[in-house]
Amino acid sequence: xxxxxxxxxxxxxxxxxxxxSCAVSAFSVSxxxxxxxxxxxxxxxxxxxxxxxxxxxxxxxxVKGRFTxxxxxxxxxxxxxxxxLRAEDTAVYYCARHDSGGPLYGMDVxxxxxxxIVSS
Amino acid sequence: xxxxxxxPSVSVAPGKTASITCGxxxxxxxxxxxxxxxxxxxxVLVIYYDSDRPSGIPERFSGSNSGNTATLTITRVExxxxxxxxxxxxxxxxxxxxxxxxxxxxxx
Numbered sequence: 001x002x003x004x005x006x007x008x009x010x011x012x013x014x015x016x017x018x019x020x021s022c023a024v025s026a027f028s029v030s031x032x033x034x035x036x037x038x039x040x041x042x043x044x045x046x047x048x049x050x051x052x053x054x055x056x057x058x059x060x061x062x063v064k065g066r067f068t069x070x071x072x073x074x075x076x077x078x079x080x081x082x083x084x085l086r087a088e089d090t091a092v093y094y095c096a097r098h099d100s101g102g103p104l105y106g107m108d109v110x111x112x113x114x115x116x117i118v119s120s
Numbered sequence: 121x122x123x124x125x126x127x128p129s130v131s132v133a134p135g136k137t138a139s140i141t142c143g144x145x146x147x148x149x150x151x152x153x154x155x156x157x158x159x160x161x162x163x164v165l166v167i168y169y170d171s172d173r174p175s176g177i178p179e180r181f182s183g184s185n186s187g188n189t190a191t192l193t194i195t196r197v198e199x200x201x202x203x204x205x206x207x208x209x210x211x212x213x214x215x216x217x218x219x220x221x222x223x224x225x226x227x228x
Binding site for chain 2 (some may be wrong): 035037044045046047048060061062094096099101103104105106107108110111112113
C-alpha cells in the first residue's frame, strides 16, 4: 500500500531548528516530485517546498533561506530541515506525492501530518 | 506571486448542485487541481488536470477551467461532501505550487 508517514514535529522555541521526516512505502521517493505542505491552525493550505531532483528544489517565499528539502533514496525518506523557526511557522506539516505525470497533475498521496509548534 | 481566490463559503441543500469557483489571472492557461479536506484529515485529490477524476472519486465531482475562472462542480450533493475545498496550480513563472484560499461547503 502506498503510504507516507511523517514524524519529527514538536514544540520548539523561536529561533530553533527541527527536522521533519516522511517515510515512504510502496514507491520510490526519487521517482516522483515530492512536496511539503503546511496548514496553520484554522487556516488554509500553504505549499512549503518541493523536490524534483538533487539539484532541482523549490521553496515558498516565506521559508526560502530557512528551510531545506532533501531526500535519502537508500532510506526512501523525504526530509525538511527547518531553521530559524518563527511563531508563524506553527502548523501541521504534510508531505505529499505528486502524480507520476509531473507537476501539473496534482498531489495524489498525502501523509497524516505532523504538528510543529513554535513558542517560548 | 500568483494568487488564487475562492469564495469563503458555499451552502447547498442535499441533492442539489454546488459550484466552487477559483479565480486567477489567465488561469485557463494552467492546469488546475482540486482537493477536499474534512476536519482533522489530510487533503484528498478530487480533480486533476482541470477535469480528470482520480480512481475512487464519484462522477458527481467534475471540473472546468476557462479564462480567469476554474470551477469545481458537485452534483447531487450529499452530507458527506461537507468539507473544505482547495484549488491548486503550478505557476511556471515562479516555480511555485499555489493553493487557493479555500471554500467551506456546508450541506444544509
